[in-house]
Amino acid sequence: MRKKHQGTGLGLTISKEFVEMMGGTIHVESEYGSGSTFSFTVCLGVSQNKATPHVTSTSSIPTGMHLNILLAEDNLLNQKFLVHFLTMFGHNVIVAENGVAVLETLKRQGHDIDLILMDIQMPEMGGIEATGIIRKHTGKEFKSDIPIIALTAYAMKGDKDRMFAAGMDDYVSKPVDMKELSAAIARAVAGKTTKQGSGPAMPSGATPKRDAAPVVTLDLESLTNRFDGNQSLLKEILTLFLVEADNHMENLDASLESANLEDLGAVLHSITNIASHVLAMDIVETSRQLEKRCYHETFEQVEPEIRKLRPRIQALAKVVGETLDTL
Template sequence: MDKVQLEKHTSLLYEIAMSIGNSLDLDVSLKESLTTLLRKLDGIGIGVFDQRDPEKPIAQIPIRGQKAYVPLVKEAIQVKSDSPTTPHVLLIREGENELGYFFNLPNTGVLFFRRRKPLDAVTIKVLNRLCAKLDQSIQACFATQELNRKERELQNSLIQLQKAQEYKDKFLATVAHEIRTPLNGVVGFIEQLADTDLNETQRHYIDVINHSSDSLMGIINDTLDFSKIDSGKLELDFHAVNLHEVLLPAIELFKCKASEKNILLVTQIDAGLSQGVMSDSLRLKQVVSNLVSNAIKFTEQGRVDVNMALTEENQDALRVRFSVRDTGIGIDSNSLNDIFNPFLQAEKATARRFGGTGLGLAISYQLVKKLGGTLSVNSEPGQGSEFAFELTFEKSEIPKVPEDTVVETDAFKGQKILVAEDNQVNQMLVSAILKSINADFTICNNGAEALEAFEREKFDLVLMDINMPVMDGLQSLHHMREHERTQAKPKTPIIALTANALVGDREKYIEHGMDDCLAKPLRKAELFHVFEACLSEKVRDVDG
C-alpha cells in the first residue's frame, strides 16, 4: 500500500471512528455509525446482534432480508464463547458473490458485515479496534435506556405517591369535618350552658367536658398539621407581630393546668422583645404552646421555666433564644434520637402513660425548621428536660392591637341575619347565640333555600355553611353575588362556616367571594368579632 493509498485509507477509517458514539440514543447512534461503515467500506449489509437473543438484531441495514444469516450469527457467537483468545474476526463466510465478516463486540454480541470484495488485513485489524469503541457506545446507550426506564418508574411512583397523598389529605379533611360537626354542637352548647346559673358541681362537670373537647380538637388539629407538613403543603404566613404580646398570653393559658398539678410555671421574656418583628405568629405560638404543654404533661412536681432571651441585635434584625425547661421525668439517652419521631413516640410506654398522639414535638420540630431554626433537647432521666431553639427575626413596625370589644346584649338588635346550615344541632347552636344578642334571623337547610330567601328579602349578613345538600355554600354564594350584580344591590357580608381545616381554605373561600371564614366548632367570641367587623357600621347608620 503506497503513501497516497495509506492516507486515503487512514482518512476513511477516521471518518468511521468519528461516526461512533455521537448520541446516547441507541437507534440514532447505530444508524449513524452503521450507515457510515456500510458506505465507507462499500458494504451491502450490516447488523448488530445481541448475544443473548441473536434472532432479534439490535440494528441492521437493510432492515429486511438478513434473517437467513441468523444461523451464521449463532455460529459466530458460539465461536466467541469457545475462543479463549478472541481473533480479529470471529468468522468469515463466503456466499454467492459476497463475503460475511463477524466482528466481536465484547459486551454486546457481534457485528455482521457483508461485502462483495474481501477486506484487507489492515482494515480488519483497525475494524476490530473500532468495534471495541462501538461496543462501548452501545453499552452506554443501554445504560442510558436503563436510567431512563428507572426515571420513568420513579416519575410514575412519584405520581402515584402524590395521588396517595392527595387521597390521604382528602380522607383526613373528611374525617376532620365529620368529627368537627358534632363537636361544634358540643363546644357551642358548653359555652351556652356555662352562661347559665350552675352550682359548683355542675360547673366542674362543664370544665371536664370542655377540657375533653379541647383535647379532642387538639388531636384533630395535630393530625391535620402533621399531614400538611408531611405532604409539604404547610405554608407560613409572615406578618408584623409583637413577640411579647403574642406569646405571653399563650403561655398564661397554661397556668391553670400547671396549678392543678401544683407546678410552678415561670415565664421570663427580655424587655427588648416588645418591639415588632416579622414572623408567623400562629405557628410560633403553636411551637411554644406545644413545648409548654409537653413540659407540664411530663412533670409531676417542681416547675416549668419558659425563657425568651435576646441574644443578638442590630439595626435590621434580632436573634432570640427560646427555651422551655422542666423538672419532669426526663428522657433516657436511648430515646433522645427518637424524640421527634411521631411514629416511634406513639409506641413508647410514656405515651401510653401520659396520653397524646406523639405528634406535638414532631410538628414543633418541623415548624421550627421552617421558621429558620433547629429544635434541640437536653435531658437527664429523673432530673428534667430542656427544649430550645434560636430564630432570627427581621425588625418591623409594631402592629397596632385593637382594643377588645364588649358586645352589648342589644348591640345587633334588629339586624337581619340569614343562616344556611343543614345540621340541626348547629342550627340550634347558632339560634341560641343569635337570640342572646336579640338579632332577627332566618335559618335555611341548604344553599338553594338560602338563595331563595336572599333574593326575596334584604339581609344585613349571611352565615353560610360550605358543605350542604342540594346546593353547597360556594354555589349559593356565586348565585347571591350574581343577584347583587344584576339587581345593582349593595354587597352583603357573607361569612363561610366550615369544618374543613386544610391549608389555604380560608384564603380559598375569600377568593371565591366570602368576606370571612369561621372554622367549626364555632366560638361565641369569634362570631361576635365578625359581627362587630361587619355590622357595626350598619348599626351606627341605623342609630344615627
C-alpha cells in the first residue's frame, strides 16, 4: 500500500541542526535491505546549581521561538532559500515582493506580525523608504516599533548609517548566513539590537579583481552542505539560477547599450544575489564592488570592468547547467 503523502525529508536535517548547535556530531550506520541506524554524540556539563536560570545564547540558532515573520524580498532565489530555512526553524513566513506590499500586508494583519526581514533594494518601494513610513505610522493597524532587520548586499559605513537612520534595528549581509540571521532575530525580539549588524564591512577603496580568462568552478560539495543534502532543493535553486541569469544577462546588455549607470547598478545587484546562492563568491565580490562604482564613477570608468564580468557569468551558467545534468 502506497502512502498518499510523503514527508518533506527534513527530519534528519532538523536533527542534524540541533545536534551541531549543541557542539555534537550525528552518525549513520546503514545496511542494504536491513535499514539504517542514526545516533549522535554530545558533551553536556552537569549543573552545579539547579536554581540557576538557563540563558539562551544568541550566537546559535534559536529553536524555541515560533514567530510570524514578514519577509520583504523580490528575488525568487532569496525567497526560496530564506523561506525554506526559516520554516525549518519553526517560523511562519509571509512573503512581500516590495515595500508597497509590506505596507499593505501590515494594514491587513499587522498585529499578527512579530518581525520584518527587509531587503534594501526592491522595485516600486525599497526597504529604507518602507521602514521610514512604518516608523512614522500613527494608526492602529500595526505597531510602528515592530522589529525590522535589513537584508543587504551593501556593507559600507554610509549604507549602514542610512539603514539605522531610517529606523532599522539590525542588518545581516548577503549572502545570508542563517546562524547570523537567527542571532539577529533573537536580538531583535529581545530588544537587544546592537546597531552593528552581522557581516564584514567592505573596504571603501576596493576594486574588482581582474580575471585573465573566465575560468569558473562550482563547489558542489559546499553547495550540498549548504542545503543539508537536500537534492530536490539544490536542483530547484540551480534551475532558478539559470533562468534568472539569462534574464539578468539580457538586462545587462540593454543597460550597457543605453549607458544607464542606475540600471547597471540594479542589474549588478541582482547578479550579486543569484551568484551568492551558488557560492560563486568571486563573482559576488566583483559584481558587488562594480555596483558601488556605478553610483560614484562615470560610465566610461566602469564599462570595461563590467564587460569583463559578462563572460564569467556565462561560464558560471554553463557550469551550473552541466552540474544539473549530473544530479
